[in-house]
Amino acid sequence: MAIWLFKLGRWSFHKKWIVIAAWLLTFAAVAVGSLSIMKPFSNQFAISGTPSIDAIYLLDEQFPGAPNPANAAGVNLVFQAPDGETLEDPANMAAIDETIVYIEENLQEISGTERFGNPVEVSPALQEGVIAQMAEAGVPVEVAQIDANNLAMVNDELTIGYTTFNFDVPTSMDVTQEHRDVVKAAMEVGRDAGLTVEAGGAGFGDPITVKTTSEIIGLIIAFIVLIFTFGSLTAAGLPVLTAIIGVGIGALVIIGATAFTELNNVTPVLAVMIGLAVGIDYALFILSRYRSERARMPADEAAGMAVGTAGSAVLFAGATVIIALVALSIVNIEFLTAMGLSAAFTVLVSVLVALTFIPALLGVFGERTFSGRIPGIAGNPRKRGANAGKRRTRPTMGYRWVTFVHKFPALIMAVVVLGLGALSAPVLSLEMALPSDSTSNLDTTQRKSADLMAEGFGEGVNAPFLVVIAADGIDPEAGALQPLVRAQEDLTEQTGGEFDPLSAAQTSSYLYTTQALSGLTDVKHAQIIGLNDDGSAAQLLVTPYTGPDDSETTAVAEAIRTQGAEIEAATGVTFGLTGLTAVQMDITERLAEAMPLYLAIVVGLAIILLLLVFRSIMVPVVAGLGFLLSVGAAFGITVLVWQEGLWGLVNTPGPLISFMPIFLIGVTFGLAMDYQVFLVTRMREHYTHSGGVDRPGSKFNAVEESVIEGFTSGARVVTAAALIMIAVFVAFIDQPLPFIQIFGFALAAGVFFDAFFIRMALVPATMFLMGRATWWMPKWLDKILPQLDVEGSALEKEYERTLDSFDKTPHEEQPSEELPAGR
Structure with missing residues (x-):
């Protein structure tokens, strides 16, 4: 695989214009096709095979034409009289009538009007009809009276009342902004007259709005981190460019897919969030390896070697993310499967773009790839002059950190395990729900309407x-x-x-x-x-x-x-x-039941995959247990902030969205394996090349040398990659929708804990403590497992054995002023 990727990378370098044109044409074609056939996204979370959905089928069978209670476009319009007044007061009655008339005159598409009108007038008539109908059926008057009272549309004090109707559209996802604007204008009529008027219901949910500033902010911060990583403006821009191409294609395909299947409106947001993060990181890993390889070989072979080595890790890491996302389908929840597949497709495109577009850009920029150097950044000299060409050679921060961990491995391990374990404790009080008026932000009219309904008629009126x-x-x-x-x-x-x-x-x-x-x-x-x-x-x-x-x-x-x-x-x-409440509860229950199974699958998958990659028993075990700690801590801090309202950081704490935990497990698993692969492959690479023998005169044994050398080589890039992902995810906290905010926060927390506490602290600490047991594997198991060679050791040996073993394309090499042109 590594040799094939070497050839792919070098071919992309030489056929740069073909590769670039192919991707740009693909982008344009997908954009034109998708935008011409796209349909609206859905805001529904219903799933088949649950008792509540089966009951809807029963309802449709026995009551043909009855509105679907799970997705009917219902609206609740709630009125509250000013302090010291009642809704029966003439001025308030007139204000309610004007509000109702405005809707009747300006909203043609309306149904379900049995309870529509001035509640002060409609409610008594409705109650009298119920009593008469039930008395005719032989129901005792006392029981009929109780039933009638339960359907009251005005509270006993006559201070709060409500009316309901449906937009005459197939489902709530078909409600247009024009529909909402009529209701909003009607509300202003009542408000101008002194009433408190709020609106809610499934048909009056806010449309999904995604602020493009999140992506822009994430890209800007990623660009800044890349500048500090490479010390070059040009090099910093290349991963950002490739990520935009990959995510753009992935997002456009998702938009086009709405023509063939119903997709939830959260689907593209999560795909963009994840694709943008991994797209930048994968390009970063390949570009970083190219820079180190360029010091010993020509540019085209350095590009091939970068794709053959770092690209192998990118391919494997991307595969783990894709598998984790695709595995969401085992939960058998349609909208979650669609989210997983959409995000997985975006990651796949990002991987392919990184493996081909980056070497093509290297071919275009040539020796200008690392131009635009900033003095004093990433080892660049601080000023021009006699020492301008000399790079700083003092120990890196990564080397200083890993040698510190070497001195106190047991202490580091204890701090990480106990610290993240303590942060995981709040998970025990995790509450989950789907978005509703009752969980909306406190400053929205939907939440205010639900609160007024609860105040006037009891909490249960919002959960029938x-x-x-x-x-x-x-x-x-x-x-x-x-x-x-x-x-x-x-x-x-x-x-x-x-x-x-x-x-x-x-x-x-x-x-x-x-x-x-x-x-x-x-x-x-x-x-x-x-x-x-x-x-x-x-x-x-x-x-x-x-x-x-x-x-x-x-x-x-x-x-x-x-x-x-x-x-x-x-x-x-x-x-x-x-009913809507029952449908949402069934979804939440299904997700909660599936979470332990999915967690077991992804942890087991991690251990198996890492077993194949690192030919070790203990490395996969530590990686899997570390993942549990990091995802537990991410859950815990998310519960503390968004559910419990820690320090008042959010204005509306409440239950977490039901599918957030299982999706967080899948994404965090994939990203955790990214860092594990990129960091530990450098360690494995050093251990393999040294033959498990320490250097003469070294104060470290072979295992310690491999950990220190590998960590030093990869720490800077992994740190940059983690900071970029955190920046991209944190930027989405600025989105207006609470569940997207929570996703951004939770994913950022998961990456932070996993990258800096698990991969860069716990993993090297346990390796130091385990010694040679780190790379131990039974011989019988080693023989039956396939050889993946993610670190590219076979490629390195083949390259060293003969420089003519590859079909090289003749070219002229322009010597660099700072990097040798020869070998």
């Missing part, structure tokens, strides 16, 4: 459950239903009607279910809200006491399903629990 009962397969002789059936039979005899045992059993099953659910702890109320045309199915509204982001609400959902299973067994009906 919808129960679907299909009674076409009911057992009319079910013992649990007989008291209710006999009561209906007696009522029929009193009124002189005709008694239908099947119809009576079906009605009884709805009443029986309502009574059973109302008796559950933390259920505020359960009531029948609709029957289908032939009375063979019913919809029940179940209102809990707690809100959607409360763990008690999850317990309520579980209790309802447990009770539902008992009702099915006792009566023969089919029971389903759904």
Whole structure:
């Protein structure tokens, strides 16, 4: 593989204009094609195969044409009277009417208007209708009154009221900005009259807006870090350029993919975030190796050697990131699979661009690659003169650090393990949820509407459950239903009607279910809200006491399903629990259940892959355990800041978005393996070339020499790579959407802990403590494992054996003033 990559790198160097033109044409073609066929991204997180989704299918079967409770474009418009006033006051009534009329006159696409209008007028009429309808069905007046009160649209004090309607579009993702603008303008009508008016609901969520400043800030900081790495303006710009090409192609393909499949609107943001970080880092590794190889060979062969050695590591590291992202599909959650595959594709493009575009650019710039040197940076002389051509040779910071670790390896190991272990403790209180009005930022109208609804009608009004009962397969002789059936039979005899045992059993099953659910702890109320045309199915509204982001609400959902299973067994009906709250809870539960399995898979994968690369038992074990520490610490600090509100750093602490933890595991794993490969391959390379024998007169043994020399060679580049990734991820904290902010923070924390605490502290410390056991592997295992040669040792030996072993293209070499042109 290394020899083939050598040839690829050297070919790209000589065929530079072909390579550059190919990538630029690809970029242009993808841009034109994708932008011409793209469709809107979705803001839904629904998944198939969950109980709540199955219940939606049941709802659609029994109530054809009924709105899908998971993605209906519903809007809640909430009114609050000024202090000391009520909504019944004439001026406030007029203000509400003006607000409603503005929507009616300016919003043509509207449906679900059963509860739409001035709540002070609509609510009493609705309640009276419920009481009359239920009394006609033989329900006691007291029960009917309670049901009517639960549907009230104005609170008892008449200070808070709400009305609801749906945008008449297929799903909430089809709501346009024009729709939202009408509602916003209507809200201003009420506000100008002195009312507090807020809006929420699935149909009134803010559109996904991505600030391009995040990418720009990340690129600027990356450019600055690269300047300090190479000391050259030209060299600093090359990785940034290649990353833009790779990420641009990846993002455009994702946009084009919306024409063929539904993609969540978070998908391209995460792909860009990850692709930008790895794209710059991979180009950095190859360019850094080129600079060191250029000191001993011509430019074209140095480019080939850089791609053959560092490029091998890039290929392997990229493969680990891709595998980790693709492995998200094992969770069997559609939107998460799409996110993983999209990000993996972007990483793949970034790898291919780094392996070919960088050597092509080296061919274009030639000896000007490291021009624009800045005095005093990256070893450059501070001033011109007699010593201008001499580079500083004092010990590097990497050498000083690794020799410090050599002196106190046990102390370093203890500090890292105990420190990151302590930071991981908050993970035990991790709470997860999907975005909703109740978890929006405090300063948004969506959050304010949810808070007003909770204040006026209780927290549970924001977390309703919808129960679907299909009674076409009911057992009319079910013992649990007989008291209710006999009561209906007696009522029929009193009124002189005709008694239908099947119809009576079906009605009884709805009443029986309502009574059973109302008796559950933390259920505020359960009531029948609709029957289908032939009375063979019913919809029940179940209102809990707690809100959607409360763990008690999850317990309520579980209790309802447990009770539902008992009702099915006792009566023969089919029971389903759904609604937006139930759908989101099912997704969260599925993700939580899948996380341990996915974590086990990626850690096991890490150990196997590193076993193949480093031909060692202990190196993969330490790397895997170190990964657990770094990802645990990243989780912990994220919980402290974003969930618990540490030091008031965020204005709206709350549960973390459900898919953040599992996605963080996948991405952090991939990036952790990047640093492990790039740092430890230099150590392995030195140990292999030395034959496991220390240099004569050295105060270090062979293992210590390999760790120190390899760390010194790779520490600067790995540090730069980590700082670039951290900068790119931190820049996304500036995004307006909270879950993107949390992703940026969590990924930055994960990279920080893994790069600086695990790879650059724990790994060398454990190697020093283990001694020769570091590179030990049973001979039988060594024989059966395939040889990957990521460090390019076979390429180096082949190159040293004969300089004519490669099909070199004749060329003229222009000598450099600072780098020798010959070998």
